[in-house]
Amino acid sequence: MVKRSTASRKFLFFLLVVLIVGFSIFPFIQMLSISLKYPSEWGTPNLIPERLNFEAYKELLNIGQRAKHIPESVRNLLNETPDLTQEQRETILKKYTSTGDVFPFLRYFYNSFLLSFSAAFITVVFAIFGAYSFSRLRFPGRSIIQRGVLFVYMFGGILLLIPLYKMFVGIGWIRIPPGAFLSLLIIYIVQTLPVSLYMLGNYFRTIPFSIEEAAMIEGASRFGTVWRIIIPLSFAAIVTVFIYCFMIAWNEYLFASVFLKNFKELYTLPMGLKALFTSKNAIWDRIMAASVLTATPVIILFMSIQRNLSGSLTAGGVKE
Amino acid sequence: MKLLQLNTAEGLDLRQREILLGWSMVIPSVLIILSLILYPIMYNIYLSFFDVQPLAANTYIGLENHKNVVLDPGFWNALVTTIIYVVFTTLGTTMMGLFVALVMNQEFPLRSLARSLILFPYIAPVISVVFSWQFIFDPVNGIFMDITYERLGLFASRFNLIGSPSTAVWVAVVFSIWKNFPFSYLMILSRLQAIDHNLYEAAEMDGASGWQKFRFITLPEVYFVMGAIILLRMIWNFNKFEEVFLLTENVRVLSVYTYFKAFVGTMELGQGASLAVIQFLLLLGFILFYIKRVLKW
Numbered sequence: 378m379v380k381r382s383t384a385s386r387k388f389l390f391f392l393l394v395v396l397i398v399g400f401s402i403f404p405f406i407q408m409l410s411i412s413l414k415y416p417s418e419w420g421t422p423n424l425i426p427e428r429l430n431f432e433a434y435k436e437l438l439n440i441g442q443r444a445k446h447i448p449e450s451v452r453n454l455l456n457e458t459p460d461l462t463q464e465q466r467e468t469i470l471k472k473y474t475s476t477g478d479v480f481p482f483l484r485y486f487y488n489s490f491l492l493s494f495s496a497a498f499i500t501v502v503f504a505i506f507g508a509y510s511f512s513r514l515r516f517p518g519r520s521i522i523q524r525g526v527l528f529v530y531m532f533g534g535i536l537l538l539i540p541l542y543k544m545f546v547g548i549g550w551i552r553i554p555p556g557a558f559l560s561l562l563i564i565y566i567v568q569t570l571p572v573s574l575y576m577l578g579n580y581f582r583t584i585p586f587s588i589e590e591a592a593m594i595e596g597a598s599r600f601g602t603v604w605r606i607i608i609p610l611s612f613a614a615i616v617t618v619f620i621y622c623f624m625i626a627w628n629e630y631l632f633a634s635v636f637l638k639n640f641k642e643l644y645t646l647p648m649g650l651k652a653l654f655t656s657k658n659a660i661w662d663r664i665m666a667a668s669v670l671t672a673t674p675v676i677i678l679f680m681s682i683q684r685n686l687s688g689s690l691t692a693g694g695v696k697e
Numbered sequence: 698m699k700l701l702q703l704n705t706a707e708g709l710d711l712r713q714r715e716i717l718l719g720w721s722m723v724i725p726s727v728l729i730i731l732s733l734i735l736y737p738i739m740y741n742i743y744l745s746f747f748d749v750q751p752l753a754a755n756t757y758i759g760l761e762n763h764k765n766v767v768l769d770p771g772f773w774n775a776l777v778t779t780i781i782y783v784v785f786t787t788l789g790t791t792m793m794g795l796f797v798a799l800v801m802n803q804e805f806p807l808r809s810l811a812r813s814l815i816l817f818p819y820i821a822p823v824i825s826v827v828f829s830w831q832f833i834f835d836p837v838n839g840i841f842m843d844i845t846y847e848r849l850g851l852f853a854s855r856f857n858l859i860g861s862p863s864t865a866v867w868v869a870v871v872f873s874i875w876k877n878f879p880f881s882y883l884m885i886l887s888r889l890q891a892i893d894h895n896l897y898e899a900a901e902m903d904g905a906s907g908w909q910k911f912r913f914i915t916l917p918e919v920y921f922v923m924g925a926i927i928l929l930r931m932i933w934n935f936n937k938f939e940e941v942f943l944l945t946e947n948v949r950v951l952s953v954y955t956y957f958k959a960f961v962g963t964m965e966l967g968q969g970a971s972l973a974v975i976q977f978l979l980l981l982g983f984i985l986f987y988i989k990r991v992l993k994w
Contacts (some may be wrong), residue, residue: 394811395798400875401815403768407840408829419838475994507726516714516719522727529734535952536973539959539966540737540744546751567733570726599718628822630939635960647824651943654828661838672825679820680813697766 404615412665433666437482485649493626496565508577569622580614748968762971775954789874794881819879
C-alpha cells in the first residue's frame with residue numbers, strides 16, 4: 378500500500394480544519410469588521426478596516442452624544458449671548474439632543490437582561506425542588522411526571538402562542554405595560570421549566586445517595602439535605618442550567634413580538650434590533666455593532682461554563 | 698391547630714411522608730406545566746372551531762377554519778417549503794456534524810481552541826447573526842455577490858438572493874445548517890470518544906483500509922446517536938420560527954405562515970389555531986412513522 382507523504386497529508390488536514398473553523402466564525406468576523414468600518418468601505422470585501430470607526434458603538438452606548446448633535450452655529454450663538462438664562466439654554470440644547478430617532482440600545486439591553494435574569498432565577502428555584510422530587514423520592518405519579526416533562530419537547534412555540542395570547546388578553550394584562558411584561562416573564566418561565574427539570578433531574582441522579590443518608594442520620598431534614606448537600610454539590614450544574622435558561626429567554630423573539638408590540642419602551646433586544654433594521658436607522662455599521670454587543674454577553678457566559686455545558690448538551694438536555 | 702397538623706404528620710409512616718414530600722416539592726412545577734402548557738394546547742384545539750376576535754367573544758363556526766386553511770393554496774406552499782426546509786437542514790446538519798466530529802476527533806495543535814470556536818454559531822443569539830448573513834448576501838455590498846459575480850462571473854447581474862422566496866429558502870437552509878451543526882457535532886463526538894481503540898488496532902492488524910474502518914467500526918457505533926439526532930432535528934426544525942423569520946420573511950414555512958395569518962393584518966386567530974393543530978398532527982404522524990419505520994423501535 379502506497380501512502381501519501383505525511384507532510385502533504387498533514388497540510389491537507391490542516392486546511393480542512395481551517396475551512397471548518399473559518400465557515401463557523403466568518404459571519405462573526407464579518408459583523409465585527411463592518412461595525413468598525415466607515416460607510417465608504419462597506420463595498421470592499423477586505424475584513425480589516427483601513428481606518429477604525431467607533432461611531433456606531435459610541436452611538437449605541439450613548440457615549441459623547443450630547444455635544445455632537447449641536448450644530449456649530451447654535452454653539453456660537455450660545456457662547457456669544459451670555460444674557461440667556463440657564464433655562465433657555467437647556468431648552469435650546471434639548472432640541473438638539475433629542476434621542477427620538479436614536480436607537481435606545483441600553484434600554485433594550487436592560488429590558489432583556491431583567492426579563493431573562495428573573496425568568497431564569499425563578500425557573501431554577503422551581504426546578505431544583507421539582508427535579509429533586511422526581512429523581513430522588515418515590516411516590517405514585519412520578520414516572521408520569523418524568524415522561525410528561527419529556528413530552529413537552531414536541532411542542533413548538535407557535536402551538537402555544539395563540540391560546541396564551543387569548544388567555545392573557547382575557548385577563549386584561551396585554552393592554553397595560555406592566556401586565557404585558559409580566560405575561561412575558563411567566564411565559565419564559567414556562568418555556569424554560571421543562572428543560573431545566575430534565576437537566577437537573579439527570580444531574581441529581583449522579584449524586585450518590587449515601588452522602589444524603591449520612592446527613593439524614595446526623596438529623597438533617599429532607600429540605601435541609603437539599604439546601605446543605607444537594608445544592609452545594611450540584612452548584613456547577615445549577616449555574617449551567619441557569620445560564621441555559623437565561624440564553625433561551627435572551628434569544629426569544631416570537632412571544633416578545635406579540636406581547637410587547639404596542640410598548641416600544643419595553644422592547645427586548647431581538648425586538649429592538651429587528652425594529653432598528655426595518656426603520657430609517659437601518660445603517661449597516663449600527664446594525665452590526667448592535668449585533669456584536671448582543672452576542673458578546675452570551676458568548677462570554679458560554680465560555681465561562683463551557684465544560685459543563687458541553688457535558689449537559691451531550692446528556693441530551695436541550696430544547697430549541 | 699399547628700400541633701394537630703404536626704401530630705398527623707408524625708403519625709404517618711416513612712413511606713407516606715416521602716409521598717407527601719415528593720408531591721409538595723414537585724407540585725409548583727406540575728401546576729405551571731398543566732396550566733400554561735397542557736391547558737393552552739387543549740384551549741387551542743377548542744379555539745380552532747371558533748371565529749376568534751382579539752377582543753370580542755368567540756362564535757362557534759364548526760369546521761369553517763379548517764376548511765379555509767386547507768382550501769388556501771398558501772397553506773400547501775407553506776407545507777412544501779417546510780418539507781424542503783426540514784429534509785435538507787436535517788440531512789445537512791447531521792452530515793456536517795458527523796464530518797466535523799471525525800475531523801475534531803484527530804489530534805492536532807490548538808485543537809481545544811478550534812473546538813470552542815466552532816461552537817460559536819450554536820450559542821450566539823439568532824438575532825445577532827442574521828444581519829451578518831443578510832450582509833453577506835446583500836446585492837450591493839455583500840461578499841457573496843462580490844465573489845460569484847465580480848470575480849467568477851457566475852451570474853449576469855447582481856441580485857438579491859434573499860429577496861425572492863425560491864432562492865431565499867436555500868439561504869435559510871444553509872443558515873440553519875451553519876447554526877445547528879455544532880449540536881450534532883457535539884453529540885457525535887462524545888459517542889466517537891467512547892469507541893474502544895482496540896477495535897481499530899485489531900482492524901489494522903487485519904489490514905483494513907481507512908474507509909473499511911469507518912464503514913464497519915465507526916458507522917455502526919454512531920448509528921444510534923445519529924438516528925436520535927435526526928429525530929430531534931426534525932421535530933425542532935419542523936416547528937422552527939425565529940431562524941427563518943428573522944433571516945427573511947420571504948420563506949413561509951408553516952410556523953411563519955401561521956404567524957402571518959394570526960398576528961399580521963386581519964388577525965385570523967381562529968385559522969391560526971387551526972393551522973397550529975394541523976401542524977402538530979402532521980408532526981405527530983411523521984414522528985410515529987419515523988420511529989416505526991426508520992428506527993424500528
